Amino acid sequence: xxxxxxxLDTKNKITWCPGCPNFMILDAxxxxxxxIDRKKIAIVTGIGCHGKIFDYLNxxxxxxxxxxxxxxxxxxxxxxxDLTVLGFAGDGDTYSEGMAHFIHSGRYNTNLTLVVHxxxxxxLTTGQATPTSQQGYKNKAQPLGELNMPLNPIKLxxxxxxxxxxxxNARDVVHxxxxxxxxxxxxxxxxxxxxxxxxxxxxEMNNLDxxxxxxxxxxxxMKKAMVFADEWNYNSKKGKIPIGILYQKKx
Numbered sequence: 001x002x003x004x005x006x007x008l009d010t011k012n013k014i015t016w017c018p019g020c021p022n023f024m025i026l027d028a029x030x031x032x033x034x035x036i037d038r039k040k041i042a043i044v045t046g047i048g049c050h051g052k053i054f055d056y057l058n059x060x061x062x063x064x065x066x067x068x069x070x071x072x073x074x075x076x077x078x079x080x081x082d083l084t085v086l087g088f089a090g091d092g093d094t095y096s097e098g099m100a101h102f103i104h105s106g107r108y109n110t111n112l113t114l115v116v117h118x119x120x121x122x123x124l125t126t127g128q129a130t131p132t133s134q135q136g137y138k139n140k141a142q143p144l145g146e147l148n149m150p151l152n153p154i155k156l157x158x159x160x161x162x163x164x165x166x167x168x169n170a171r172d173v174v175h176x177x178x179x180x181x182x183x184x185x186x187x188x189x190x191x192x193x194x195x196x197x198x199x200x201x202x203x204e205m206n207n208l209d210x211x212x213x214x215x216x217x218x219x220x221x222m223k224k225a226m227v228f229a230d231e232w233n234y235n236s237k238k239g240k241i242p243i244g245i246l247y248q249k250k251x
Contacts, residue, residue, distance in 0.1 A: 067097025127201030
């Protein structure tokens with residue numbers, strides 16, 4: 001496996017902040033796709049810290065526009081259905097500029113995978129609030145704090161008809177790689193949310209892994225998934241955060 005993973009490396013200098021969980025996500029992705037011919041993989045990234053993963057994976061793809069990861073991924077998949085298409089986006093990228101695409105991707109059910117790096121802030125542009133930022137979050141754009149409650153992407157995905165919905169902890173590389181493998185195998189649109197820290201902005205929401213727990217969901221169904229989705233509202237460190245495959249529709 002090590003040799004296969006090494007083929008995915010590039011010579012580009014990694015410029016993420018030291019200790020950023022994106023390093024762990026990169027490692028998990030390499031493990032997840034190591035058995036796939038890299039010439040049959042296409043990746044699409046948006047704008048944000050997550051987007052730099054494009055430079056660190058030796059595959060084909062497009063470094064796309066902000067919020068346009070999904071339509072770009074859709075175009076690639078429709079033009080070459082044999083490709084394994086992976087889209088990488090941030091929480092702002094997906095649920096702000098890209099909201100409409102996210103909802104309709106669930107309806108279209110195109111066979112591709114979206115990986116969302118969620119740190120609850122626009123960290124690349126100095127920490128503005130995103131749709132998943134907690135109410136009261138103070139930042140340069142909102143010195144008095146975010147007024148709105150965060151949306152719940154898991155509930156949104158389920159309501160939009162996404163056939164594979166999962167959540168991971170960026171710090172757990174092995175578990176994340178296992179979930180990503182299952183997402184890629186799923187025939188249809190798969191959505192994997194990866195909860196991660198930002199070491200510079202919105203520090204209040206760091207270390208959420210303390211309230212995370214792995215679910216043993218052998219028969220994931222919509223009723224169970226909605227219960228899991230309601231366990232955490234993205235607004236505090238209260239409650240519990242289930243991680244794993246929350247829902248999978250039978251192909």
